[in-house]
Amino acid sequence: IAPDGQTATALAPLPVNALRITMQQAERLEQVGLKTIGALLGKPRAPLAARYGMTLVNRLDQALGQKGETLSPITAPPDYRTYLQFPEPLLLLDQIRQALARLAQPLCDTLRTDGIGARAFTLSLYRVDGHVRTIPLRTGSLCRDTDHLCRLFGEALNRLQEDYDAGFGIEHIVLNAFATETARHRQPRLDDGPATEDAAAFRLLLDRYGNRLGFENIHRPLPQHSHIPERAEQWRPLSYAGGKTECWRDFVQHLQGGDFPGRPIILLPRPEPVAAIAAVPDGPPLRFEWRRLEHRVHKAEGPERIAPEWWGRPRAQAALTRDYFRIEDVQGYRFWLFRLGLYERGENPRWFLHGIFS
Structure with a gap:
C-alpha cells in the first residue's frame, strides 16, 4: 500500500498495461516510447485523450485517485446450483434451450425434495474465450416448476436473439437459484375447479409480465388493517415481500367482527x-343527485357506522364518523352512500357516494 501523497511515485515504474487498457492502446503507447506510467504522468490530458481515447485518461485518473470508479460487489453464492460442461461448444440458441431443460429438471427436483421454493434465478453462459453472459430471472411467488422455469428463460433467450453472440461457442452453463424459502404445501380441496386453475395461471402470467416490464412496475392491492374503506388496501409492487397476504373475504369479515x-x-x-x-x-335518503342525475331510492339498508381512526392523527384533525347505507334505486342500480357527521353532536352532516354494487 502506497503511503499518502506517494501514489504517483509508486505507480511510475509500472508498465502502461497496469492501467487496464487494451492491448492496442498499450502497443501504440510503446511505439512512441511511453512504456511506463511515469512517462504519462507529466503529459497534458487533452492530447492523450485526442490520440488514445478517453479510456486511457480515465484509467490514469482512477489509478491516481483523482476520479471515482464503480466496483461491482462480490455476488453472494447461490443457494442451489446445477451446471453442465460440454466437450463440444454450443453455438445455437436451440442447443442452449435443450441444455436449459436438462439443468432445470434436477434443480427443481432438488427444491421439491428439500421443500424449498426460489424467487430468483440466473442462467450463466460461459464462452470459450472467457466471456460470461448472465441472464437474471425473478418470480412473484415461490417457483420450483420445471416447465414454468424453462418458459420464462425461453422468453428471455428469445429477447437475446437479435444481439446474441456465442463467439467460439458456449462450453459451460450454470443455473443458480437464489432467495429460497420454505414452500408451504397447499391441501387440495374437493371443490377445487376452474377457479383454482385460473388463479395459478394468473400467477404464472404475472411472472411473465414481471420479467418483461420489471416487477417494480407492476403493482397489486394488498389488504391493510383499517376500517376506513379507502385505506383498507395498499398498492405494492410484485417484488414486495413484506406483510401477510390474506383472502379479501376473510379480511373484510375480520374487520366487521364476523358480520x-x-x-x-x-x-x-x-x-x-x-x-x-x-x-x-338519521335515516337513509329518499332521493339523491349524483353527477347531475337524480336517483329515487327504492330500498335502503343500514346504517353501518364506521368511526374515525383517532389514533392515527391529532384530535384536532380527526375525521368525522360515517354512517354507510346500501341503496337501491327504482331502476335497480345499487350504490354505497354514507353520511359524514352526526346531528346529535351538532355537526353539519354531508352525503357522499363511495361505491357502486351493480
Missing part, C-alpha cells in the same frame, strides 16, 4: 359529494 354486510364491487378512488334528501335526519 359480512358486503362491499361494492367498484370503490371510487375518493368519495364524491351528492345532494340527498332524507325523511328523518
Whole structure:
C-alpha cells in the first residue's frame, strides 16, 4: 500500500498495461516510447485523450485517485446450483434451450425434495474465450416448476436473439437459484375447479409480465388493517415481500367482527359529494343527485357506522364518523352512500357516494 501523497511515485515504474487498457492502446503507447506510467504522468490530458481515447485518461485518473470508479460487489453464492460442461461448444440458441431443460429438471427436483421454493434465478453462459453472459430471472411467488422455469428463460433467450453472440461457442452453463424459502404445501380441496386453475395461471402470467416490464412496475392491492374503506388496501409492487397476504373475504369479515354486510364491487378512488334528501335526519335518503342525475331510492339498508381512526392523527384533525347505507334505486342500480357527521353532536352532516354494487 502506497503511503499518502506517494501514489504517483509508486505507480511510475509500472508498465502502461497496469492501467487496464487494451492491448492496442498499450502497443501504440510503446511505439512512441511511453512504456511506463511515469512517462504519462507529466503529459497534458487533452492530447492523450485526442490520440488514445478517453479510456486511457480515465484509467490514469482512477489509478491516481483523482476520479471515482464503480466496483461491482462480490455476488453472494447461490443457494442451489446445477451446471453442465460440454466437450463440444454450443453455438445455437436451440442447443442452449435443450441444455436449459436438462439443468432445470434436477434443480427443481432438488427444491421439491428439500421443500424449498426460489424467487430468483440466473442462467450463466460461459464462452470459450472467457466471456460470461448472465441472464437474471425473478418470480412473484415461490417457483420450483420445471416447465414454468424453462418458459420464462425461453422468453428471455428469445429477447437475446437479435444481439446474441456465442463467439467460439458456449462450453459451460450454470443455473443458480437464489432467495429460497420454505414452500408451504397447499391441501387440495374437493371443490377445487376452474377457479383454482385460473388463479395459478394468473400467477404464472404475472411472472411473465414481471420479467418483461420489471416487477417494480407492476403493482397489486394488498389488504391493510383499517376500517376506513379507502385505506383498507395498499398498492405494492410484485417484488414486495413484506406483510401477510390474506383472502379479501376473510379480511373484510375480520374487520366487521364476523358480520359480512358486503362491499361494492367498484370503490371510487375518493368519495364524491351528492345532494340527498332524507325523511328523518338519521335515516337513509329518499332521493339523491349524483353527477347531475337524480336517483329515487327504492330500498335502503343500514346504517353501518364506521368511526374515525383517532389514533392515527391529532384530535384536532380527526375525521368525522360515517354512517354507510346500501341503496337501491327504482331502476335497480345499487350504490354505497354514507353520511359524514352526526346531528346529535351538532355537526353539519354531508352525503357522499363511495361505491357502486351493480
